[in-house]
Amino acid sequence: MTPTSLPGPVGAGAPRRRLRIGIGGMAIESSEFCPHRSSYEDFRVTRGADLLARYTWTRPDDGLAPLVEWVPLVHAVALPGGPVVRETFERIRDELVTRVRDAAPLDGLVYDIHGAMSVVGLTDAEAELTAAVREAAGPDTLISAAMDLHGNVSHDFARHLDLLTAHRLAPHEDAWETRERAARKLVERLATGAGRPHRAWVQVPVLLPGEKTSTRLEPAKSLYGSLADVEARDGICDAAIWVGYAWADEPRCRAAVVVTGDDADLALEQAGALARRYWEARHDFTFVGPTGQADECIAAAVASTARPFLISDSGDNPTAGGAGDLAYMLSRLLADDDLAAGRVTALHPGIHDPAALAACFAAGTGAEVTLKVGGHVSAGSGVHAEPCELAGEVVSLQTLGGVRAAAVRHGGVTAVLTERRTPFHTRADFGELDPLGYDLVVVKIGYLEPELYDMAADWLLALTPGGVDQDLLRLGHHHVARPLYPFDDEGFEDPGTVPVLL
Incomplete structure (x- = not known):
């Protein structure tokens, strides 16, 4: 037997x-x-x-x-x-x-x-x-x-x-x-x-x-x-x-x-x-939603009447393998005149930065802080890994699923900092911050998870840099077996799609 x-x-x-x-x-x-x-x-x-x-x-x-x-x-x-x-x-x-x-x-x-x-x-x-x-x-x-x-x-x-x-x-x-x-x-x-x-x-x-x-x-x-x-x-x-x-x-x-x-x-x-x-x-095969570069997506979202308008910061998506600490999208939000002046509001959760997070908790809610945000893990790893200066008011301190999070507001932009790499996929993930109360919500994700998808009045997938960059050709693969689409679209006289028994 x-x-x-x-x-x-x-x-x-x-x-x-x-x-x-x-x-x-x-x-x-x-x-x-x-x-x-x-x-x-x-x-x-x-x-x-x-x-x-x-x-x-x-x-x-x-x-x-x-x-x-x-x-x-x-x-x-x-x-x-x-x-x-x-x-x-x-x-x-x-x-x-x-x-x-x-x-x-x-x-x-x-x-x-x-x-x-x-x-x-x-x-x-x-x-x-x-x-x-x-x-x-x-x-x-x-x-x-x-x-x-x-x-x-x-x-x-x-x-x-x-x-x-x-x-x-x-x-x-x-x-x-x-x-x-x-x-x-x-x-x-x-x-x-x-x-x-x-x-x-x-x-x-x-x-x-x-x-x-x-x-x-x-x-x-x-x-x-x-x-x-x-x-x-x-x-x-x-x-x-x-x-x-x-x-x-x-x-x-x-x-x-x-x-x-x-x-x-x-x-x-x-x-x-x-x-x-x-x-x-x-x-x-095409992208699951309309795409654009970061500034294009922000401009389109600001100009839209659809609220909330969601943008995926796809290149730094921690649930695909990204570091979750890039402040690239935060810098682009702060560079928009309407957002910086508060005429339009945006919530950008999930930037992993333990040091900046600790400074916010030490300062307390209502305090004014000046921080260098981002690059905690990615420092020195390449372009767009540099931190972003964020000066503003600490408007929220909370613990989300055992992870401390702090929200800092500058003009119309509220950035959420976390002590660990943290996804924001459901309404509950935002805690006391209501994403429906903002014009824009910029989340470190690729395609929208079901609750985010249902929440979005409209959305765009931003082709941002990071460890899970959607533009595979600019990442620099060297060890994949070639030819391989989309790195190659020639040399496929026999694509080798004949199965074998294991």
Whole structure:
């Protein structure tokens, strides 16, 4: 008997034993163009009951409970940022591997990762992590990976997995649904004795930012919308497309397709069809919203009657891997006459600067301060990393989700400074500051998350500089495998979209 098959009854009416399925992983999205370095303190690490509580399908009242004994291992997740320092990666990897080995034998493992982790000194961090997990789990344990569609899927990484799937929506409104799909499909295969499926894998030589591949728009909308139909075919278990992660500079960075199923020929056929469709649509991907340079976006927002008018400071988006400390957009807001004079108001939250934040708390609400804002992490990293002078009144001091934040107003511009890299995606993230009370709201983000999208009377995506610059050609990739669109649009006599079985 192997761990992948349920034991038969030992007597009339005897129950089958419950499957033992581990849960663990390490998840972060890492921009190699960001000067930030992700350390152990950046990760939220959960174990035991806290880890099981992350998911709804591990609850005792879920339908899987009679079938599965969930074994919590360790899970570490961090806000996107710069590459992970080697010591942090090895510390988390070693704990995960040790816990997998100590929990053996496991029938299965739900592997909750991202897919775009970069580690200082490694070229394919997820492949190294997954190889170690596979060795610890043994060849008979089925591993089912739940991933972000912005992950990278190299052959060396994917060959260690038995099932792998990704989000089908960007923005990722289905992130938890993806994890549940990975878990339930794993249980289904184990409980029925279906075992290890065939996996048809292929990469596509296209690398685009998430802001050009949102499933709100074509062609991504139809491409991802077709996956459920592929999955519904007899002989197919799952179908997934990854757009890749554009702000890492590694050979694995590109789009990928994986179709899993019991019918190997059908899996190959469907994977090839999806890869060809993606390749043929490469010129059709466009930004999820209207774009412009920073000053163009500010001028258009000031002149508009739509309120609030949202602007994405896309190049320094911390939830894509940006440092979150660039004051470039703040300097451009202060340079606008209407905003500086207070004839138009703007709220610009999320500039990471612990020193400036501390000065505001020391001064107190109502105090006048003169600060050098920004560049705390990015100093010396290149153009636009210099701090911006901000003189004004401290109008708010608050703690948001455990992170201290201070708001300073100069003329019509209110800048929110934070002690840690902090996203502002929901109304609650703003705390006592009401974004609906301002003419403009400038947020460090790419495409707008659902609450921001619903809040915006109108919006623009500013093509600003930073570690997640939307203009990939000016970032300076040197290690991606070429030819690769959009870096090249020639030399593709054979784009190599023929899948293989892993």
